[in-house]
Ligand code: UD1
């Protein structure tokens with residue numbers, strides 16, 4: 299009967315249905331997580347919170363993102379009839395008039411999301427190698443790209459006014475645009491996972507990004523005529539905000555659960571899917587500025603120009619209870635020539651702290667190449683909860699900047 303009632307309410311608008319389901323999803327996730335935590339620990343799905351005092355270190359259930367992701371999928375499946383209610387409520391024979399293209403797009407979006415949840419869970423259980431993490435998201439995006447192609451997705455970008463005398467009003471990127479969208483899904487899935495390791499940071503940043511995208515879609519729906527893509531985005535993102543908020547509650551300092559790679563990949567692909575199906579894959583990047591910075595900053599370590607320890611998360615100082623920068627240690631002579639150049643660049647620009655290793659002065663220490671370490675470098679040793687709050691404030695500030703670039707300033711460069 300709840301379903302029927304919800305169906306009746308949905309005649310007011312599928313937004314209401316989606317919003318209602320977002321609350322249902324939040325409440326289910328919120329209650330289910332503590333109920334299943336013990337089960338995860340028994341199954342060996344747990345990790346040690348590295349940033350806590352020796353005496354407080356205990357097993358924390360890991361990969362709990364799979365609970366949030368499952369509830370998300372259930373709720374989205376329940377939502378599908380609301381999205382297509384106009385065609386389901388009319389009495390008609392056959393399926394003429396039913397928007398098969400939109401339905402396929404929706405289902406393909408969910409397929410990509412499912413694949414990434416599966417990959418994330420496999421990563422949590424098996425600790426996959428980097429090449430899998432790069433290849434599989436590209437493959438998972440393929441059905442989505444095909445749908446984009448056959449539903450007349452544009453590969454043309456409108457150029458800024460100042461570029462038009464040279465390149466014309468628009469530029470058709472053709473196949474490059476598909477490569478870009480494929481790379482977007484690889485980037486999104488990995489970018490959140492490597493901005494991680496402090497209680498609440500993975501779920502926190504995802505929530506800020508999702509809420510920002512919701513705001514962006516609302517602005518588009520109110521302000522423009524063409525907004526079908528944003529309607530879909532809104533309905534995919536609101537339940538995501540629900541499950542993520544509930545997950546964040548349990549993952550906030552001191553974490554009772556870890557979100558795992560499952561959640562990081564799930565969040566990333568959800569953003570990529572909404573960006574692609576909503577036709578705002580370029581605007582999406584504006585809301586991921588801290589992730590882009592962190593990803594680019596991490597490249598020297600990801601590609602092994604500078605050694606990359608298994609964990610780059612900050613280091614807990616047992617005597618003060620504060621977090622300090624974590625370091626990679628190596629003999630400078632072991633670095634390749636590009637590696638040495640990178641080391642010089644980060645030293646001169648102040649992006650990293652370089653010092654002789656305190657115990658073995660012949661070795662060099664360089665603070666790990668993450669935005670988290672950079673924040674600690676700027677503000678000094680800091681409490682874990684405060685560090686998460688600072689980074690989330692940075693994420694909020696970047697969203698405000700993104701909206702400013704997209705709207706008031708955007709009008710200076712684009713005439714629409
Ligand atoms: C990514 C990062 C790694 C970072 C790790 C932390 C890269 C290339 N990889 O690796 O540097 O250390 O995430 O998530 O940047 N943990 C905590 N506190 C938290 C969250 C996690 O101590 O708030 C620890 C726990 O021991 C947990 C483990 O991190 O078990 C999870 O790490 P995992 O997600 O497997 O690491 P990666 O994603 O491979």
Ligand code: MG
Pocket residue numbers: 491494558559562
């Ligand atoms: Mg991870």
